[in-house]
Amino acid sequence: MCEGLIGPLDIKSLAFGGRGVARFSGRVVFVRGAVPGDRLWARLTHEKKRYAEADIERIAEPSPARCTARCPVSGRCGGCQWQMLTYTEQLRCKEQIFADILRRQCGVDAKKISPILESPVEWNYRSRVQFKCQMSVDDHLLIGFYAPGTHSVVDVASCAIAAPVFNALLPLVRGCLQDSSLVKDIPQIDMETDDQNQVRLIFHYTGEDSAGLAAHLSRLSADQPLSVLIQSGRKTSLQLVSGSPHLSIEVDVPPLHLAYAAGGFAQVNLTQNRRLVTEALRMTQPQVGWRVLDLYCGMGNFSLPFARRVAQVVAIEDFNASIAQGRANARSNRIPNIEFHARNAMGACREFAGAAGFDLVLLDPPRTGARDVIPELVRQGVKRILYVSCDPMTLARDMAILFDNHYTLEESRPIDMFPQNWHLESLSLFVRE
Numbered sequence: 001m002c003e004g005l006i007g008p009l010d011i012k013s014l015a016f017g018g019r020g021v022a023r024f025s026g027r028v029v030f031v032r033g034a035v036p037g038d039r040l041w042a043r044l045t046h047e048k049k050r051y052a053e054a055d056i057e058r059i060a061e062p063s064p065a066r067c068t069a070r071c072p073v074s075g076r077c078g079g080c081q082w083q084m085l086t087y088t089e090q091l092r093c094k095e096q097i098f099a100d101i102l103r104r105q106c107g108v109d110a111k112k113i114s115p116i117l118e119s120p121v122e123w124n125y126r127s128r129v130q131f132k133c134q135m136s137v138d139d140h141l142l143i144g145f146y147a148p149g150t151h152s153v154v155d156v157a158s159c160a161i162a163a164p165v166f167n168a169l170l171p172l173v174r175g176c177l178q179d180s181s182l183v184k185d186i187p188q189i190d191m192e193t194d195d196q197n198q199v200r201l202i203f204h205y206t207g208e209d210s211a212g213l214a215a216h217l218s219r220l221s222a223d224q225p226l227s228v229l230i231q232s233g234r235k236t237s238l239q240l241v242s243g244s245p246h247l248s249i250e251v252d253v254p255p256l257h258l259a260y261a262a263g264g265f266a267q268v269n270l271t272q273n274r275r276l277v278t279e280a281l282r283m284t285q286p287q288v289g290w291r292v293l294d295l296y297c298g299m300g301n302f303s304l305p306f307a308r309r310v311a312q313v314v315a316i317e318d319f320n321a322s323i324a325q326g327r328a329n330a331r332s333n334r335i336p337n338i339e340f341h342a343r344n345a346m347g348a349c350r351e352f353a354g355a356a357g358f359d360l361v362l363l364d365p366p367r368t369g370a371r372d373v374i375p376e377l378v379r380q381g382v383k384r385i386l387y388v389s390c391d392p393m394t395l396a397r398d399m400a401i402l403f404d405n406h407y408t409l410e411e412s413r414p415i416d417m418f419p420q421n422w423h424l425e426s427l428s429l430f431v432r433e
Helices: 087-106 163-178 181-185 210-221 270-284 305-307 320-332 348-352 373-379 392-403
Strands: 006-012 018-025 025-030 039-047 051-061 126-134 141-146 153-155 189-193 199-204 227-231 238-244 246-251 255-261 292-295 312-317 337-340 360-363 384-389 407-415 425-432
Touching: 006 025, 006 051, 025 039, 087 392, 126 163, 126 181, 126 255, 141 163, 141 392, 163 199, 163 210, 163 407, 181 210, 181 238, 199 210, 199 360, 210 238, 238 246, 246 270, 255 305, 255 320, 270 305, 270 360, 270 384, 270 407, 292 305, 292 348, 305 312, 305 320, 305 337, 312 320, 320 337, 348 373, 373 392, 384 392, 384 407, 392 407, 392 425
Parallel strands: 025 051, 199 227, 292 312, 292 360, 312 337, 360 384
Antiparallel strands: 006 039, 018 025, 039 051, 126 141, 126 189, 141 153, 189 199, 227 238, 246 255, 384 425, 407 425
């Protein structure tokens, strides 16, 4: 590690991962917290052969795009990397980063990339937050987020991107836990809310007195309606303390009401999730006679809106609780032409294709992408693939496989699900030549 001071640096752009990009002595320098247009001095933190990493030491000339961060711990907390950047500039940078990755990795023509779908809400949009917990040296309970690159918790009184109800609950939760000897065994608290403003709290617990903790936490729901659960290890260990384990979101028009249980997945930006589903329907234009396969289907966020419009949907997910919830959502919304299967995505296309095959496969994989599944889709000759991605790098890697196997990109659209940080969702439609 080198502690050298370098500069002045002119920040030209932002890299995937959120750092500012400059050049110094023939090398690329990635500067944390920098904004395109900044001229600054930086202190090196890591040096590699072809690049270096640095932190800002002093800004000589701030960029016109730089603004004052709303959060008092911005820069110390690892949750939001771009609060110092105006939202207009955030969108421009995300568009540019997305297009550059697809162009460099796959040679994608910029004309195939639609404008970014901006979030109508920049602040207090997160419907799910994982608060980290830690005891300070003076036995004060810290609830907040890890500092960048560490497991040290930065204490927060509120979070600028969290749903307002979470910020209102933080003092109550802090007060409840502070006077308990069990608090040292609580590393994380998940707060979740839904479109009906119901709230679910999940306390991750590593100790051995779950019954004692449950009795202590029951006071949280004594004066207000809350769902409280304890998780000791895997999701299968979830123990309900009070309230209902289910939350419910809305998608499509007229609205479908989709419940999801504790441990299940829903997007963190509920307003933008509805627009994501609408965009998926617009891009694919599903037809009445189609058969659709939805891999990584969760509780039916895409499956059920598509089932309204096609002949049949086969939905695949390897988390049993989500499949059970998907079936319940199909029944409650009176959608009969869908079948949910609890199994791995690998082999599902081959097993369920039948003689007719699938007209469309929906892919919504984890951040690691769908490299293991795509070769099977290619062999099965799937006509259309709609790829929902939360990582442009793994999308580009998988896109290259499709290009090598006679698929063309019809349209790709970045979608901003995460204002104030560099993460990016996208939809890409591929058609077999």
